[in-house]
Amino acid sequence: MGGMVRRTSFILAAFLLLAFTGRAGAFVVGEHQAEPDYVVVIDPGHGGDDTGAIGPGGIEEKEVALSLALKVAEALKSSGLKVILTRADDRFIPLEDRTAFANSNGADLFISIHANAAASRDANGIETFFLNFEATDEDARRVAAFENNAPLVVKRAGEESSDLKDILLDLENTGAHHESSRLAEAVHLSMLKYSTGGENRGVKQAPFAVLVGATMPAILVESGFISNPGEEKRLASDKGQHRIARSIAEGILGFKKSFEKGDSFVGTGKKTSKN
Numbered sequence: 001m002g003g004m005v006r007r008t009s010f011i012l013a014a015f016l017l018l019a020f021t022g023r024a025g026a027f028v029v030g031e032h033q034a035e036p037d038y039v040v041v042i043d044p045g046h047g048g049d050d051t052g053a054i055g056p057g058g059i060e061e062k063e064v065a066l067s068l069a070l071k072v073a074e075a076l077k078s079s080g081l082k083v084i085l086t087r088a089d090d091r092f093i094p095l096e097d098r099t100a101f102a103n104s105n106g107a108d109l110f111i112s113i114h115a116n117a118a119a120s121r122d123a124n125g126i127e128t129f130f131l132n133f134e135a136t137d138e139d140a141r142r143v144a145a146f147e148n149n150a151p152l153v154v155k156r157a158g159e160e161s162s163d164l165k166d167i168l169l170d171l172e173n174t175g176a177h178h179e180s181s182r183l184a185e186a187v188h189l190s191m192l193k194y195s196t197g198g199e200n201r202g203v204k205q206a207p208f209a210v211l212v213g214a215t216m217p218a219i220l221v222e223s224g225f226i227s228n229p230g231e232e233k234r235l236a237s238d239k240g241q242h243r244i245a246r247s248i249a250e251g252i253l254g255f256k257k258s259f260e261k262g263d264s265f266v267g268t269g270k271k272t273s274k275n
């Protein structure tokens with residue numbers, strides 16, 4: 001009988017230990033706990049039935065976006081940031097739910113990751129966007145129209161609903177909007193530094209539905225043209241993805257660092273976290 005009791009106690013203790021470690025693990029998202037306040041939400045574009053653009057070699061944008069997002073997350077976590085993904089597998093999430101997710105998780109930054117596509121296979125390079133009611137140019141409008149081809153559609157200039165217009169006009173008065181342009185610059189410059197010769201298509205503004213309503217600096221990255229056979233290969237390769245992901249992560253870290261040097265940030269009302 002005594003042996004039975006001891007064994008039961010042992011099993012109970014082991015169970016409790018497992019239960020507690022399992023539970024503790026569930027709360028730790030970042031790997032370092034020293035600075036748990038800085039939250040980055042990474043949004044891999046598309047997913048599920050929404051494949052995004054498809055390259056000439058059959059690579060789907062949704063796969064590239066997820067692989068890149070996971071690698072960016074890994075890089076940021078190893079630098080001590082807390083990272084949450086809007087999706088970590090192949091599923092569809094409505095565009096408006098993605099920023100809502102960032103807002104409800106108190107994100108300090110939101111970055112939506114995509115790959116570009118054009119009718120011409122020669123089109124190449126990277127471009128980085130932040131939200132505005134007016135697109136920078138016809139090309140920026142086209143990109144937004146493609147990416148918005150999901151619920152909450154913005155079709156073309158002049159057709160936007162007045163609700164969306166109000167949201168965007170409101171947005172222009174917020175710190176988050178101003179900081180979005182700085183975040184876009186930081187990430188774009190870092191991507192250029194690591195790029196392997198693609199065209200610098202610049203930082204642009206356009207009415208992206210996925211960025212509407214974000215209360216923190218929010219950008220959308222077009223990490224290369226999946227419609228360009230050479231860039232498609234690079235976007236699909238592990239090496240190419242690591243390079244792009246590292247450049248995005250370093251851009252984010254550079255942006256974060258610029259605030260730690262004393263620049264003010266009024267976007268989320270949060271104070272910049274200090275050591």
Ligand SMILES: [Zn+2]
Nearest residue numbers: 045052114115
């Ligand atoms: Zn996309």
